[in-house]
Amino acid sequence: MLEIKDLHASVEDKEILKGINLEVKAGEVHAIMGPNGSGKSTLASVIAGKEEFEVTKGSVSLEGEDLEEVAPEERAHKGVFLSFQYPVEIPGVSVTNFMKTAINESRKAKGLEDMPAKDMLKLIREKSELLEIDRKFLSRSLNEGFSGGEKKRNEIFQMAMLEPKVAILDETDSGLDIDALRIVANGVNKLKSKDNAVIVITHYQRLLDYIVPDFVHVLHNGKIVKSGGKELAMELEEKGYDWIKQEATV
Amino acid sequence: MDLKEKLISSFMAFENNVDVEHPVHDIRTEAIKNFETKGFPSKKEEAWKYTSLNSLQKIDFSIFPKEDNALEYKDVKRYSIHEIDTYKIVFIDGIYSSYLSETTHDGVDICLMSSALTKPMYRQVIDVYFNKVASKDESLTTLNTAFSREGAYIYIPKNKMPKKPVEILHFATGNEASLLLQPRNLVIVEENAEVQIIERHQSLTTNEVLTNSVTEIFAAESAIVDYYKIQNDANTASLIDNTYINQKSKSNVNVHTFSFGGKLTRNNLNFYQNGEYMDSTMKGVTILGEKQHVDHHTLVHHIEPNCESHQDYKGIYGENSTGVFNGKIIVDKIAQKTNAFQQNNNILVSDKATINTKPQLEIFADDVKCSHGCTIGQLDEDALFYMQSRGIPKKEARALLMYAFANNVLESVRIPEVKGRINKLIAKKLGVNLGFDL
Ligand SMILES: Nc1ncnc2c1ncn2[C@@H]1O[C@H](COP(=O)(O)OP(=O)(O)OP(=O)(O)O)[C@@H](O)[C@H]1O
Ligand SMILES: [Mg+2]
Numbered sequence: 001m002l003e004i005k006d007l008h009a010s011v012e013d014k015e016i017l018k019g020i021n022l023e024v025k026a027g028e029v030h031a032i033m034g035p036n037g038s039g040k041s042t043l044a045s046v047i048a049g050k051e052e053f054e055v056t057k058g059s060v061s062l063e064g065e066d067l068e069e070v071a072p073e074e075r076a077h078k079g080v081f082l083s084f085q086y087p088v089e090i091p092g093v094s095v096t097n098f099m100k101t102a103i104n105e106s107r108k109a110k111g112l113e114d115m116p117a118k119d120m121l122k123l124i125r126e127k128s129e130l131l132e133i134d135r136k137f138l139s140r141s142l143n144e145g146f147s148g149g150e151k152k153r154n155e156i157f158q159m160a161m162l163e164p165k166v167a168i169l170d171e172t173d174s175g176l177d178i179d180a181l182r183i184v185a186n187g188v189n190k191l192k193s194k195d196n197a198v199i200v201i202t203h204y205q206r207l208l209d210y211i212v213p214d215f216v217h218v219l220h221n222g223k224i225v226k227s228g229g230k231e232l233a234m235e236l237e238e239k240g241y242d243w244i245k246q247e248a249t250v
Numbered sequence: 251m252d253l254k255e256k257l258i259s260s261f262m263a264f265e266n267n268v269d270v271e272h273p274v275h276d277i278r279t280e281a282i283k284n285f286e287t288k289g290f291p292s293k294k295e296e297a298w299k300y301t302s303l304n305s306l307q308k309i310d311f312s313i314f315p316k317e318d319n320a321l322e323y324k325d326v327k328r329y330s331i332h333e334i335d336t337y338k339i340v341f342i343d344g345i346y347s348s349y350l351s352e353t354t355h356d357g358v359d360i361c362l363m364s365s366a367l368t369k370p371m372y373r374q375v376i377d378v379y380f381n382k383v384a385s386k387d388e389s390l391t392t393l394n395t396a397f398s399r400e401g402a403y404i405y406i407p408k409n410k411m412p413k414k415p416v417e418i419l420h421f422a423t424g425n426e427a428s429l430l431l432q433p434r435n436l437v438i439v440e441e442n443a444e445v446q447i448i449e450r451h452q453s454l455t456t457n458e459v460l461t462n463s464v465t466e467i468f469a470a471e472s473a474i475v476d477y478y479k480i481q482n483d484a485n486t487a488s489l490i491d492n493t494y495i496n497q498k499s500k501s502n503v504n505v506h507t508f509s510f511g512g513k514l515t516r517n518n519l520n521f522y523q524n525g526e527y528m529d530s531t532m533k534g535v536t537i538l539g540e541k542q543h544v545d546h547h548t549l550v551h552h553i554e555p556n557c558e559s560h561q562d563y564k565g566i567y568g569e570n571s572t573g574v575f576n577g578k579i580i581v582d583k584i585a586q587k588t589n590a591f592q593q594n595n596n597i598l599v600s601d602k603a604t605i606n607t608k609p610q611l612e613i614f615a616d617d618v619k620c621s622h623g624c625t626i627g628q629l630d631e632d633a634l635f636y637m638q639s640r641g642i643p644k645k646e647a648r649a650l651l652m653y654a655f656a657n658n659v660l661e662s663v664r665i666p667e668v669k670g671r672i673n674k675l676i677a678k679k680l681g682v683n684l685g686f687d688l
Pocket of ligand 1: 011012014016034035036037038039040041042043052085
């Protein structure tokens with residue numbers, strides 16, 4: 001479904017991703033771990049199409065199509081979704097209006113009419129219930145004054161609304177309390193199917209207890225230096241990254 | 251002959267058509283003398299530093315339209331808030347159009363300045379109010395005063411409120427190659443009375459039009475006035491709007507100025523607070539492109555204690571457009587417990603657009619709350635990427651951010667159809683269809 005080949009990316013002539021190879025098939029859950037500053041969020045941004053990062057070598061493709069020339073919004077229309085590590089505040093645009101615009105723009109790109117208001121309301125109700133989001137919340141300006149946890153929950157609400165093919169969750173667990181973590185993870189699991197894939201970026205095993213990965217990758221200094229099954233995450237939790245960093249430099 | 255000379259020499263011709271025995275004519279002659287001394291403002295004056303009237307003065311404007319020009323309702327309908335029933339005072343090339351208007355004398359007077367300035371029954375009111383708050387030395391105001399003859403006259407007696415909002419509409423047909431218009435409006439809202447007014451100036455061709463308008467508003471105790479100015483004129487139309495407001499205790503006056511077009515627009519909005527416990531609100535949304543220029547000069551003079559003023563102007567400047575915001579707040583020594591807020595936020599969406607923004611605070615009282623802030627920024631790139639990552643194309647994302655930026659100014663618009671209309675104008679100006687109203 002998502003294929004990343006020898007991906008190199010730089011910002012302001014500083015190379016951050018230094019040759020990443022990763023294949024994510026439909027139905028799979030991949031976890032990406034790694035020390036701070038190793039390039040996890042950069043990888044997520046490059047997949048989502050952030051122009052600030054220049055791809056100097058290699059490629060990202062979705063269902064066989066090279067995404068190089070594809071704008072971020074078109075990637076979204078094709079089914080790429082990024083749950084931001086730091087969701088951006090958009091004052092003056094309510095959550096509801098934002099989602100209406102996002103969904104209708106996606107439909108427009110596919111040559112469909114706007115979603116009827118009634119269906120839209122129904123969808124919003126259904127998905128906000130799934131994530132146990134208060135209705136009042138939806139009329140607030142997007143992310144403005146939201147607590148850390150509220151922002152993350154709202155990201156997954158958006159994912160639920162958009163039903164992406166490949167969802168990248170960048171530290172969605174950080175900021176969530178224990179109950180919220182369960183609700184959010186439960187939401188993600190409900191959206192999981194054999195036709196879509198999830199990439200979970202996290203520092204902790206905790207989230208992976210709920211969203212169980214098929215593969216765990218360790219990113220270090222812009223490269224995937226180790227891959228394994230879900231036991232790798234437990235090993236990292238126990239031993240930290242030093243041994244991997246040492247292995248990588250050998 | 252330059253415009254100033256032409257105006258001064260036209261004054262004699264003008265006198266042939268007005269009642270020179272009426273006391274108002276003394277005010278006119280005084281005013282033309284003042285204008286003769288002062289002339290048009292130049293860029294050397296601080297208040298006109300960023301707005302030049304030089305090129306306008308080179309145009310050979312007709313000062314009096316030669317004939318009555320008619321317009322069909324269907325041609326001008328879209329410029330009025332036709333979704334709702336309104337009183338209308340409509341002028342075509344400065345001349346009243348009874349055909350397009352709907353005036354009333356049913357408990358309130360919504361009619362013509364020309365009647366008020368000539369008929370004996372209005373004499374007393376004119377003596378008390380005419381030219382009493384308008385400046386007697388600001389040159390463009392004195393020019394208007396000198397030629398004052400026509401405009402809207404609105405008188406709302408104590409405890410009354412007209413059944414519907416009032417629209418003041420000015421159309422220029424372009425039958426004159428270039429036309430100077432000088433409407434003069436007088437709005438008197440007595441104790442505990444209320445009125446809503448929507449004003450628009452619209453040129454229908456690409457011939458040059460310059461409007462130098464003066465509006466005097468008197469809000470008595472506990473009166474409420476909502477005034478909406480919709481400025482979306484042709485690129486050959488310029489407007490100098492001089493509005494003077496005298497407020498009494500517990501009154502509430504709100505002026506919204508929506509500036510979306512025109513060649514040159516200058517808004518001189520002046521509030522004088524003569525009483526206590528009142529509120530003055532000035533809000534503005536300015537969205538410009540091409541070579542359009544808008545200059546907002548506001549003044550709030552807090553003369554007595556315990557009053558509030560709120561200013562919130564938002565500007566979005568694209569292409570080669572230029573904007574000015576100059577907000578002056580004066581708090582007199584005795585005006586303790588004044589709360590004066592002023593905010594001017596701007597977004598430049600083009601490298602060639604410019605905005606000059608300046609607060610001007612003169613505070614002589616010590617127990618006051620004054621806050622002011624001005625910002626000039628670009629659209630937030632991270633916000634744009636965030637929106638794009640949700641499937642919203644860059645153009646729409648930009649528009650949505652700009653919409654959102656201007657949005658809170660619309661919250662205080664109390665006529666839903668006006669709000670709807672402004673929303674549409676904003677969307678059109680931003681070149682998008684967002685499928686929902688903010
Ligand atoms: N716009 C930028 N300009 C300069 N350097 C950048 C930029 N974006 C990221 N970097 C740098 O790239 C490196 C990788 O950053 P990234 O955010 O991808 O790390 P991360 O693995 O997500 O870290 P964390 O676990 O702390 O979230 C860091 O050294 C960071 O400072
Ligand atoms: Mg990160």
